[in-house]
Amino acid sequence: MEITGIITAIVIGVIVGVLGRLVLPGRQRIGVLWTIVVGIVAALIGTFIAAGIGVADTGGVDWIELFIQIGLAAAGVAAVERAKVRA
Numbered sequence: 561m562e563i564t565g566i567i568t569a570i571v572i573g574v575i576v577g578v579l580g581r582l583v584l585p586g587r588q589r590i591g592v593l594w595t596i597v598v599g600i601v602a603a604l605i606g607t608f609i610a611a612g613i614g615v616a617d618t619g620g621v622d623w624i625e626l627f628i629q630i631g632l633a634a635a636g637v638a639a640v641e642r643a644k645v646r647a
Contacts, residue, residue, distance in 0.1 A: 573600030576626075580633025588641050598640055602633035 577599020581588055606629030610616040615624040 569600060569603060570596075572629075573597075573603045575599070576603045576606075576629045576633045577637070579630045580635075580637050583630060583634040584638060588637055590637065590641050590644060594640050595637065598636035599633050602636050603629050605629075606632050 574596050577595040577597075580599060580602060581595055606625060607616060609628055609632075610622065610625035616622060618624075
């Protein structure tokens with residue numbers, strides 16, 4: 561993976577993490593760094609899932625892949641928040 565790919569993954573991860581937080585109702589008590597980490601992980605896992613079901617490379621914007629990533633980010637943010645509340 562080249563440096564541009566890493567930077568792109570980080571930028572997309574930040575966006576996906578923020579969108580995942582916006583999807584959840586109420587206030588999430590996790591920090592920005594956790595949101596970024598969850599977003600990057602969700603973006604990577606979502607890309608692999610989309611590739612697995614054959615919707616990763618379509619003409620134009622890959623909406624299905626983006627929705628998968630946002631859904632994973634929302635689930636990840638909720639899981640991290642729940643884990644932090646219990647700790």
